[in-house]
Amino acid sequence: MFTAPWVCRSCSRLLTQPALRAQFIRGYSTSNGAVSLPTILLQRAQKQRAEHAKLSSTLSTGDFDPKTAKRAGELASVANALKEYEEAKASLAELQALLESDDAEMREMAKDDVEPTTAQLDAAAKKLSIALTPKHPFAEMPCLIEFRPGPGGLEGRFFTDALFKMYQLYCDRKGYRAKVVKYELSDQAGSASGHAGEQPLQEAVLEIEDAGSYDIFRGEAGIHRVQRIPTTEKNGRTHTSAAALWVLPSLQESAGDLASDFNNPESDFYVDPAEVKIERMRAQGAGGQHVNKTESAIRLTHTPTGIAVSMQDHRSQQRNRDAAWTLLRSRLAQKRRDDREEQARQLRSSVLAKNQVTRGDKIRTYNYSQDRCTDHRSGLDVHNLPDVLQGGDGLDRIIESVREVFIQNDIQAAIADEELAASQLEKKGTK
Amino acid sequence: MPRLPPSLIWRARSISPHAATLLPVCRDIPSALTELRWIREHVESTPSPTHPASIRLDQLCKRRGKGIPLQYVLGTQPFGSLELQCRPGVLIPRPEPEAYSTHLGHLLLANPSLIPLPPSKTLRILDFCTGTGCIALLLYSHLSSPSSPLQRLNITGVDISPLAISLSKLNLTHNISLGALAASTQDKSISFIQSSIFSPDWMSEAQDAKCDILISNPPYISPRGFNTDVARSVRNYEPKLAQVPEPQHTHHPYSQKEGVRQEDIFYARLLDIGAVQRPTVMLFETGGMDQAKRVVEMAAEKLGVDEWKMEIWRDWPDGRPEEEEETAMRIDGLGDVKVKGSGHGRSVFIYRRK
Numbered sequence A: 001m002f003t004a005p006w007v008c009r010s011c012s013r014l015l016t017q018p019a020l021r022a023q024f025i026r027g028y029s030t031s032n033g034a035v036s037l038p039t040i041l042l043q044r045a046q047k048q049r050a051e052h053a054k055l056s057s058t059l060s061t062g063d064f065d066p067k068t069a070k071r072a073g074e075l076a077s078v079a080n081a082l083k084e085y086e087e088a089k090a091s092l093a094e095l096q097a098l099l100e101s102d103d104a105e106m107r108e109m110a111k112d113d114v115e116p117t118t119a120q121l122d123a124a125a126k127k128l129s130i131a132l133t134p135k136h137p138f139a140e141m142p143c144l145i146e147f148r149p150g151p152g153g154l155e156g157r158f159f160t161d162a163l164f165k166m167y168q169l170y171c172d173r174k175g176y177r178a179k180v181v182k183y184e185l186s187d188q189a190g191s192a193s194g195h196a197g198e199q200p201l202q203e204a205v206l207e208i209e210d211a212g213s214y215d216i217f218r219g220e221a222g223i224h225r226v227q228r229i230p231t232t233e234k235n236g237r238t239h240t241s242a243a244a245l246w247v248l249p250s251l252q253e254s255a256g257d258l259a260s261d262f263n264n265p266e267s268d269f270y271v272d273p274a275e276v277k278i279e280r281m282r283a284q285g286a287g288g289q290h291v292n293k294t295e296s297a298i299r300l301t302h303t304p305t306g307i308a309v310s311m312q313d314h315r316s317q318q319r320n321r322d323a324a325w326t327l328l329r330s331r332l333a334q335k336r337r338d339d340r341e342e343q344a345r346q347l348r349s350s351v352l353a354k355n356q357v358t359r360g361d362k363i364r365t366y367n368y369s370q371d372r373c374t375d376h377r378s379g380l381d382v383h384n385l386p387d388v389l390q391g392g393d394g395l396d397r398i399i400e401s402v403r404e405v406f407i408q409n410d411i412q413a414a415i416a417d418e419e420l421a422a423s424q425l426e427k428k429g430t431k
Numbered sequence B: 001m002p003r004l005p006p007s008l009i010w011r012a013r014s015i016s017p018h019a020a021t022l023l024p025v026c027r028d029i030p031s032a033l034t035e036l037r038w039i040r041e042h043v044e045s046t047p048s049p050t051h052p053a054s055i056r057l058d059q060l061c062k063r064r065g066k067g068i069p070l071q072y073v074l075g076t077q078p079f080g081s082l083e084l085q086c087r088p089g090v091l092i093p094r095p096e097p098e099a100y101s102t103h104l105g106h107l108l109l110a111n112p113s114l115i116p117l118p119p120s121k122t123l124r125i126l127d128f129c130t131g132t133g134c135i136a137l138l139l140y141s142h143l144s145s146p147s148s149p150l151q152r153l154n155i156t157g158v159d160i161s162p163l164a165i166s167l168s169k170l171n172l173t174h175n176i177s178l179g180a181l182a183a184s185t186q187d188k189s190i191s192f193i194q195s196s197i198f199s200p201d202w203m204s205e206a207q208d209a210k211c212d213i214l215i216s217n218p219p220y221i222s223p224r225g226f227n228t229d230v231a232r233s234v235r236n237y238e239p240k241l242a243q244v245p246e247p248q249h250t251h252h253p254y255s256q257k258e259g260v261r262q263e264d265i266f267y268a269r270l271l272d273i274g275a276v277q278r279p280t281v282m283l284f285e286t287g288g289m290d291q292a293k294r295v296v297e298m299a300a301e302k303l304g305v306d307e308w309k310m311e312i313w314r315d316w317p318d319g320r321p322e323e324e325e326e327t328a329m330r331i332d333g334l335g336d337v338k339v340k341g342s343g344h345g346r347s348v349f350i351y352r353r354k
């Protein structure tokens, strides 16, 4: 078993390295003091460089195997980043020696070089840690964004629609291909209507077909909170409501690797048809020739997990069915990944765990009367809410700030995992 | 139909005047907005050089708002992987035939032993009362696909209505041009002919006339049921010939046949044809569980149960039965008959034991 002491050692070490803290936690570089990566990361980098060298020589002897080539390609970025890092480090050491020189001119020259070289080292360290951080397994996939109103009735539904439109506009502006997979309104609205044409949204799914959009949008998942005066409010009071967003990986048919072969039980996207309950809309009355319904709703329930999806957006029964299966696969894949991530998280330091935002936490607030959008993970405030809601620059800045936080969290998680593995090895050794 | 509350109409209008136009047929705002989106998509995907899109949208919404079936307004209905043209005078394809035709297609592909055929022989399918051709065309799409082990296939759709026959032919070429269907070849072909199921031709003993699969969605509603159970827009806009077996249209002796109800007349005829042609598989749509049971009894009596087995398929043969839905049904003098899927008793599946 791993015990607390090494955990504390690791996090205290992390925190005593000013440069690292500066980079990883604040995201800017500092120019004073020597920068160094945690030993554990360096060891990992060295191991991977050795592996890269070995693979490269196998490949060069003519044994071409696509799998080996792929792995070598992945490791190449680590090997290169490590080289840059070591070079920067060596030059800095050299400069440090020169600073002690008797030659005054030499000392002056060296002094001028310290700052750019330190910046170089900072950059190299960051590059190396990103290269060492395992890519999210879904990072290169397209994604589905699911929108659901939180509890609290109509106002939440209207706001959910505002968010849906915000992402549509954002994709438009960025040139991403966004497709409406599902857009289901609630019939609860009575005669009320929301701000600026908002509809009472019950559930919607937007697919962003560009490869890699999962990585761009994964930080958007969570609870989005709104504070504003609803159009239905007579006394001018501000209400707080919420919408939940899920970001799911979406399979690209053409990818053709294991993960996307959903017939393979090893794939995260695999669904055993025997475990799925299929329900169709019941015809009122006798059905068949007696009626002519234009809608053909279908609901799939994955019985082991209780995950249910329904679809009725298309006129075509088959398209509804296919879309429902796609959504079910994506939901299951995300859930399986979340479960694994949760397990890994529990093994890591409790300090790190606190940094992680979990599903139930609110991640962002849209405050209409203060004209402000705040992301609670990056701490970024943007003061032009209409621009954010139009999918403008402001939203870009928020999304970027969250991605930065995610990268830092991933690096820290990778360090923690590495240390965990090392300590377990150590344990074995001492036994 | 109950009147719509004014607040609902008001809200629909505040969203879009088109939604308000559609509200009387769609009955609620989400459905009205869904249909509006479909109509809009249709207008966008079929640009007209002479008629501006906004005017077409107006016109289509008005026609739909009057109660004309959406499929006649837009001119199409998706059916499996196909897009079928729909025209007044020919019944609009329903989701249930889509479900059982798909189910049958999968069943045949998964169990080639169901229809033991030497590879050199052609599998022949007859679809009586083909209407738009939907069932024949969907089976053709499944069985002529590259993954199908079938070498030779011949499907014939039969209907008494010339309108239906020209529409089914149009649907064949339309789906070939969409790339949804392969054009007929020497080995795999499909055709449509105008003929009555009561024509003596179908009782021919000639070998080359015989089929392996007999399928039909015949008219099966009683004159009384037509007035009480059929939705108003169906009654007002779709052909009665497609729904109620009427002796004056068919001039057949079955109307006088002892003990056969008017709504069951086509089944009596189909089973007579089955007894002569001796296909391996038969599948007939029915109007509910009671009618399905009667068809099972008629089949048992006509064909016997030593050689034949019967099943009842519900609306969704691949669906999991609800708690109250039985999976077997006792039928007098026959014992238990398997009931598959969920929903109403939608079709009777009859196949020859080995």
Ligand SMILES: C[S@@+](CC[C@H](N)C(=O)[O-])C[C@H]1O[C@@H](n2cnc3c(N)ncnc32)[C@H](O)[C@@H]1O
Pocket (backbone or CB within 6 Å): A289, B090, B091, B092, B093, B094, B097, B128, B129, B130, B131, B132, B133, B134, B135, B158, B159, B160, B161, B164, B195, B196, B197, B198, B217, B218, B219, B241, B242, B243, B249, B250
């Ligand atoms: C219920 S519709 C079925 C159409 C199509 N198979 C479907 O599932 O949508 C019945 C069809 O039977 C045709 N029909 C009526 N009497 C007939 C007869 N005596 N012989 C052949 N077809 C007939 C009608 O023209 C109509 O197209």
